[in-house]
Amino acid sequence: MKIGVKILPLIICLAESNYFICGPDGVCLCDNYNRMDCSNTYFSIREICEFIGNIAKYNVSVLHLERNGYKSIEYFDLQGCDKLHELFLGDNNISSIGKDSFINFDRLKLIDMSNNTLAIYDETVQHTFKFPLSIKILMLNGNLNVNISGQTAYPDLSYLTHLEVLNMDGLRNKVFPVTYRKIKKLHTVTLSGLNGNCNISHLTNVSLQNLPHVRTLNLSACNIENIHAGAFKNLPDLEILDLSQNLNLGFRMLRNISYSLQFTKIKILNVSKVHSTFGMGTRLRKRDLCYLWNTTLTEILLNSNRIQLIETNALIMIPESLNILQVEDNKFTFGPYLLQLGCMSNLEEFYGNFQNTAHNPILYEKEPTGNVNELINGYSDCPFMQNSFLQNISTLKEYCPFFENDKIDTKKDWPKFPKKLRRVEFAQCDMQYSLTSFPIFPLPVYMEYMDFSGNILHSWIGPIGPFPNLKYLNLSRNYCSHVGLQFFDLIGSVENLQLQENFLGLVLSDENKGPFIFIKMVNVKCLNLSSNIISYLPPSIFSTMSKLETLDLSVNNIETWTIDVNTLNNLxxxxxxxxxxxxxxxxxxxxxxxxxxxxxxxxxxxxxxxxxxxxxxxxxxxxxxxxxxxxxxxxxxxxxxxxxxxxxxxxxxxxxxxHLDNECRSYTLIIVFCSIGISVFLAIVVGGFLYRNRWKLRYLMRLTKVKHFGYTKLHNGLNEPEHFMYDAFISYANEDLRFILDKIIPKLEEHEMKLCIHDRDFLPGNNIADNILEAIRKSRKTVVILSKEFLKSKWCLYEFNMARMESIYSREGDNCLLVVMFENVPTGNMSTEMLQWIQSNTYIEYTTEEEGNLLFWENLKDALSE
Structure with missing residues (x-):
């Protein structure tokens, strides 16, 4: 009995997924999707199938038996597993399968026999077993016996009429047998050396002619050196062709490849890594791309080919159907072809990451030292590369110039980009530039995604664009330390902004710049400022980002949150x-x-x-x-x-x-109550003192203000301070103005008394309080015309109290305040200070009786003449 082999993986899986223990001795894993995984258990197939057949509650439909060391399969081994839909037996040492082993498997759709030692490619071996007729997916890759010498052939699978997907090893210079024409549902064939053995070497016009229904063909890493011009001509339904990692193929074979693709429904062509990683830089020529013009390609992959240049006018031959172009891991340099990018008029996605990448030198000995096919003569009879044809096509394509003899006018030949481009990736390309203002033409209304991370774009000055519909922008890992205030002005539509791993901390913390850098970024939902040496951010730096949902400020030096969040209503x-x-x-x-x-x-x-x-x-x-x-x-x-x-x-x-509440409560309460008590006591004492001396304080404050900040006191030409400018300052309510104008002024000024009347003599533009204090100080007497209206005016009361303070503190005991009781005023309406003054000082009552009136004016003149 084998036990304990999968105990640790079981614990990990059970802890992290929805798997549960099942199978004999509980060494397998099952899930709720009727899958059982007994890989690496070394339990026999018979024990596992008996368990499945006897325990109906699991209803297993998918069984994994990889890496169990099986060497053969007999009929009795699989009893109990005949209800399976998928069976995985890869990575074992199976060399034989008994007759009728799969006779009862009428539900099986997939069987994986990859990486075993079945002699299925040996013509001299008579196979007695057959795979179930229900099979749709068959994996036989990795079974090529390297000891077979010259007697190899593709197995006869014509009885599998439902077969759709076939993975096999690629045999050198062998033709698929005519019997494969009977497998009319076969749409995907993989002969890749990446997951098996493939050594095709030469593809002739007949190598694949018996696979007329194939739509996807994978010939990657098959050591292909030569492809005839009609190799794919007999595959009319071909849509996906993968020729990547055939390092001896080279670009010169593209002419033959593309020639036969004219007769297919090709959509995707992968010719990545067909040039040696360590060879000389290569150049894409017109003859290489010529026949592509007449294909239906929507995607081309040219990754890892050390492409440096593209021949001028070659891009004119890119088919109009092309939507996606991948040219990652090359080493492009500047050339006229950059001015013809607009020729790819319907290009929507461009992937150019990892330019100028340094590769591991250990791989050098595993690759060919050069590409023989690169030396093929540049002549081609392709009609599409003639100048007349190219010139005619360029005129039909908007933004697609034709350059005769590589002559370029830099004044009018400005870079033009594919007008439908919506996604650009140019990350980790070792570009060292400062991003200054760069106009984009034509207007990229479709552009939504841009990734320029991992370069050395050290200064962002801008503005760049406009990109009116850009949603994603990645400028991370660019060593940037400077951002211009206008850099983001033309990309305000961005929703996801990735700026991590730069040096933006200094510029963002600047109070004069930081708050304005993102002012136009009103649509940002996700902002990443991680690893930017940020220690401080101005409060208003994100004030316009009302849609911001995710903010990443990780890996910085921030101690205190200073950002204003009032407008961040979606964070x-x-x-x-x-x-x-x-x-x-x-x-x-x-x-x-x-x-x-x-x-x-x-x-x-x-x-x-x-x-x-x-x-x-x-x-x-x-x-x-x-x-x-x-x-x-x-x-x-x-x-x-x-x-x-x-x-x-x-x-x-x-x-x-x-427990913090209990621990902190006593100290907190004592501190709070003591603070409140002391504050209340001090407030009462200070308030009482201030209230009691309020007029004195106001007078002294005004006096100090006039002394230090007011105008120089006028002395009417005399130097003695006891001389005054006015005999009397008349303090009255505006409601009593008629009395002042008709009586007071005529009666007193006819006796040559000079009066100060605020409506007439106050200095315009001065503070009212300053004018009042100056009038009192420049007048020998202040006459208060006391009435009910006088008591209602705050300025009248102010004049009374200032005159009272002047009498007490500035006239050496001389009373300068004279009260005229203009009408009978209830004492209850008077303030405490006024009542005390009336009670302790003589006042004059005004009357309209003839004798009393004459006495009033005599008393008033005498009082003012003292």
Whole structure:
């Protein structure tokens, strides 16, 4: 009995997936999709099939038996497995299969016999077994016996009339037998040397003629050196052709390949790595691409071919049907062909990553040292490469110039891009440039995705574009340290902006530049600023990004959250790992919660490798963190310390935070109550003092202001300070102005008294309070016309109190305040200060009686003449 072989994998799988233990002795794995995996168990096929046949509850339809060391299969071994749909027996040592082993397998659709030692390609061996007639997918690759010498042939599978997919080894200079024409449903044939053995060498016009129904043909890594011009002509339904990793093929064979593809329905052509990795740089010529013009290709793969140049006018022959072009891992340099990119008028996707890549030199000895086919004469009888034809096509294609004799006018021949291009990838290409202003023509209205990561685009000045519909932009890993204020102005439609692993910290922290860099990026939903040496960000740096959902500020040097989140109404995902945060402000926490509730999305925060200490200072944040532990990504990996600095596990941290209220309550209450008590006492004392001396303080403040900041006091030409400009300053309510104009001014000024009337004599433009204080100080007396309206005016009361203060503090005891009781005023309406003054000083009552009126004016003149 074999036990314990899969115990560890079982534990891992069970912990991480929906698999459960099954099979004999519980060494296999099953899932809810009726799949059983008994690979690497070394249990016999018979034991496993008996288990499946006896335990009907599993209803197994897919069985994996790879890598079990099986050497043969007999009829009795498979009893119980006859209800299977798929059977995988690859990577064993099976050399024989008993007759009628699959006789009862009427449901089997797939059988994998790859990488065994079946002699299925040996003509001298008589095979007694047959695969089930129901088979649709058959994998026989990796069974080619290297000891067979000259007696190889493709097996007769004509009885498998339902066969659709066939994986086999590719035999050198062998033709598929005519019997394969009977397999009319066979649409995919793989002879690749990547997952088996393939050594075809030469493809002639008859090698594949008996596969007329094939739509997908994989001949990768088959050591092909030569392909005849009619090799694929007899495959009219061919749509996908993979000739990659045939290092001896070279580009000169493209002429023959493309010639026969004219007669197919070809959609995808893969000729990646057909040039030696360490050979000289190569050039795509017109003769190589000539017949492509007459094909229906939608995608071409030319990766890993050390392409340096494309012959001028060659791109004119790219078929209009082409949508996708892959030219990764080459070494393109500048040439006129760059001005003809617009000739690919319907190109939608361009992949040019990994240009100028350095390859592992250990691979050199495993590759051919040169490409013989590169030396073939450049002459071609292809009619599509004639200048007259190319010139005519260029005129029919918009933005597709024709250059005769490589003559270029740099003033008018500006780079033009495929007008339907929507995706461009040019990552990790070792481009070292500063991105200055670069106009794009024609307007790239379809462009949605651009990836220029992993280059050395060290300065982004811009603006670039416009790209009115660009959604994804990746400029990460570019060593950039400078961003111009206009760089993003023409790409405001971007929703996913990847800027990680640059040096943007300094420019973003600049208060004069940082807030304006992203001001036009109003549609961004995902922003990645990870690894940018950021220590500070201005509050308004993301103020226009109201649609921002995911913000990544990980792996920086940020200690405090300074960003204003008031406009970030969609922010729900925040990555702050590997920073120096100890707390997050309440405004950010509240914003995340409100956004989450409103949008119906769970907010997430990643704070790994930030340190959190259990203390009363950060109690509210720590409690919030524990409450929302399910929102904290990888919460168990956070760093927690107690007050002494000792490390805490997540369980210990949660426990201590829950006890913080009791621990911090006493100190908090004492501090709060003491602070409140002291504050109230001081407020009462200070308030009482200020209220009691309020007019004195206001007077002294005004006096100080006038002294230090006011105008120089006028002395009417005299130097003595006791001389005044006015005999009296008349203080009155505006409602009593008629009395002042009709009585006071005429009666007093006829006796040559000079009066100060605020409607007439106040200096325009000065502060009212300053004018009042100057009038009182420049007048020998201040006459208050006391009335009910006077008591309602704040400025009248101000004039009274300022005159009272002047009498007390500035006239050496001389009373300069004279009150005229213009009408009977209830004492209850008077302020305390006014009532005290009336009670302790003589005032004059105004009356309209004839005798009393004469006495009033005499008393008033006498009082003002003192």
């Amino acid at each position: 729900v995902h925040l990555n702050l790992k590997f920073n120096f945060f100890q707390t997050l402000p309440a405004v950010l926490r509240n914003k995340l919660e409100s956004n989450s509730e409103r949008l119906g999305k769970q907010f997430t925060i990643d704070l790994r490798n930030n340190t959190f200490t259990v203390s009363c200072n950060g109690k509210e944040y720590l409690k919030w963190m524990v409450k929302h532990a399910h929102n904290m990504l990888h919460f168990k990996d956070y760093i927690f310390h107690d007050k002494t600095g000792a490390a805490l596990s997540v369980e210990q941290f949660v426990k201590e935070v829950r």
